[in-house]
Amino acid sequence: MKAENWSNVVGGFISWVMDGYDLGAVVITSSILGILFYPTLKLLGSVLPIVFTIMSRPIGGFVFGYIGDKLGRRSSLLVTVLGYSLSIGLTAILPTYAQIGVLASIFLSLLRFLQGIFIGGDVAGSFTIVMESINSYRGIFSGLMQSGVLIGFVGVDSLFTYLASTTGRDFISFYWKLIFIIGVIPAILAVLIRFKMSEPSVWANIKHDINPLRGLRQLPQPLLVMIGFWLAIYAGPQLVPTIFGQVMKLSPSYYGYLVIYMNLIGIASMLISGLFSDFIGRKKMGILGIVLSIIGGVIFYHFLPVYRNLLYLTLLFGFLVNLPSAITPAFLSERFKTYARALGIGTAYNGAYIIAGWAPLLVSALSQFMSPFNSATIIFALGNLIALISLAVGPETYKVSLG
DSSP: OOBSOHHHHHHHHHHHHHHHHHHHHHHHTHHHHHHHHOTTSTHHHHHHHHHHHHHTHHHHHHHHHHHHHHHOHHHHHHHHHHHHHHHHHHHTTOOOHHHHTHHHHHHHHHHHHHHHHHHHHHHHHHHHHHHHHBOSOHHHHHHHHHHHHHHHHHHHHHHHHHHHHHHTTHIIIIITHHHHHHTHHHHHHHHHHHTTOOOOHHHHTSOOOSOGGGGGGGOHHHHHHHHHHHHHHHTTTTTHHHIIIIISOOOHHHHHHHHHHHHHHHHHHHHHHHHHHHHHOHHHHHHHHHHHHHHHHHHHHHHTTTOSOHHHHHHHHHHHHTSGGGGHHHHHHHHSOGGGHHHHHHHHHHHTHHHHTTHHHHHHHHTTTSOHHHHHHHHHHHHHHHHHHHHHHSOOOTTOOOO
16 A cells, blocks of 8 residues: 555545544534523524534535645645634634623534535545545545544544543533634644645646536536435434433433444444455445445434443444445545546535535424434435435446546
8 A cells, every 4th residue: 555645645634533523522512512502492502513514514625626626635725724723723712602692603603614614625635635645445545534534533522521521510611612722733733744745646747727617527426425425424423412412311421432432433444344445346335334324323223212231332333334434535536537536526525515414403303293213213214325326326436547
C-alpha cells in the first residue's frame, strides 16, 4: 500500500476525525443543547442543532468541491479547516436561552449552519485528495478514512462521559463547553499538517479547461446511495444518544459509555468492510453490509425497550450498522472523473443530507403515532432499502483507475 504523499493521507484522516468530533459533540450533547438553547421545544429542540449542521453541508460540498476541481484540492482544504476551527470554538462561548432568550436559539442555529458549510466543503477535498494519493488498496484506506468519523465520536464521547461523571450538576451549566473548546486543538493540528499537503499528480496532470459541472451527469446513482446510507445512519447510530437520553431517560454518564463502545466496534467494522471491498468489490460489499445492517437495526430497536444488557445489544448494532458506509470514499471517488471528482463527491455525499438530514425530524414526527423505537426502525429500514436498490442498479467500481 503506497501513497504518493503521506501528508495527504494524514491530513485527510484528521479531517474525518474532526468531522466526527464536531458532529459527535452536537449529537452527544443534543439533550443538553436542547435544554439550554431550545427549552420550549422538547425532543425537537434536541435534534435541531444536528439538523442545522447537516442541512447546510450540501452548500459547502458544492462550492468547495467546485473550487477544489478548478484551483486544487489543497487550496479548498486550507479554507475549510480554518472555517470549522473557528465555528467549533465559538459554540463554547454562546450565551444560553436563559441569558438572552430566543437570540440564543438563533445564534446557535446560525453557527451550526456555518459549521455545516465548512465541514461539507472539507468532505469534498479530503476524500478526493486521499483517494487520489493512494496507488493501491483504496478499499482499506476508504474504511480507514470513514472510520475517522467514529474515532472523532469516540474522542468526544469519552470526554463527555468523563466530564458528566466527575462534574455532576455543573456539567449542564458549564462543563459541556469544554467539549467544544478542546475540539479546537485537533483542528489547529489539521491546519499545520495541511501546509505539507500537495496536489495529487492525478489532478495536476490534467487540463483544467473542462467545467466540473459537466461531470455531474454521473450524480443520480451515487446521490441515491448516499441518501440511503445517511437516512439509515441518522435514524440509527446518530439518533442513539437522543433515544438513550430523551426517550429512555438514561443518565449521561451511563449512556455515554454505551455510545463509546458502539463507535469503537464500528471502527473495526469499517476497516473489515473496506478491506473486503478490495477483494469482492464495492457493490457486493455494500449490498452485503446493508442486509446485515437492516438485521442489526431491527434487532436493536425491537429489544431496546425491554433488554436489560444494553451493552451487548449496542455492540451488535454498532458493528452491523457501520458495515455499508465504509465503502463510501472509494466508491464515490471511482464514480467521478478527475476534472469533477471533488465536486461530484462533495455534492453526492453532502447533497444527500437535503433529504437524509430530516431523518431525526421524521422519527420525531412518527413518534406522535407510534413508539420512538418503531418510528426509528421504519426510517432506518427505508434508508437501507434505498441504498441497496441504488447500489444494485449501478456499476461495480473497484477496478476503476482514478487517472
